[in-house]
Amino acid sequence: MVTEDFDEAVQSVVRSIPPGRVMSYGDVAEYLGSGGPRQVGAVMSRGGGDVPWWRVIHADGSPPPGKEDECLANLRAEATPLRRDGTRVDMRRARWDGR
Numbered sequence: 001m002v003t004e005d006f007d008e009a010v011q012s013v014v015r016s017i018p019p020g021r022v023m024s025y026g027d028v029a030e031y032l033g034s035g036g037p038r039q040v041g042a043v044m045s046r047g048g049g050d051v052p053w054w055r056v057i058h059a060d061g062s063p064p065p066g067k068e069d070e071c072l073a074n075l076r077a078e079a080t081p082l083r084r085d086g087t088r089v090d091m092r093r094a095r096w097d098g099r
Helices: 003-016 025-032 037-046 068-077
Strands: none
Touching: 003 025, 003 037, 025 037
16 A cells, blocks of 8 residues: 555544544554554654544553653543543443444
């Protein structure tokens, strides 16, 4: 897949994640059937557009490094289920499968 096409595909998936739900980097790649967690992370790190970037996190529910506070604030504002410690998303309850 051409990088520009992959970037747009990733951004499209991220835009479709409902408030209060999340996908891991690997979930996005699996949904697309292309790339992997690192490639999705690279797209997210380039930014661009109006994507709700905070809805894409690590598979263990942790936010992206360096953006923890902003990510968690956005997730709390959307009532995303968090683990008891409040620093990670409860992936069992918050993971979105794209349907």
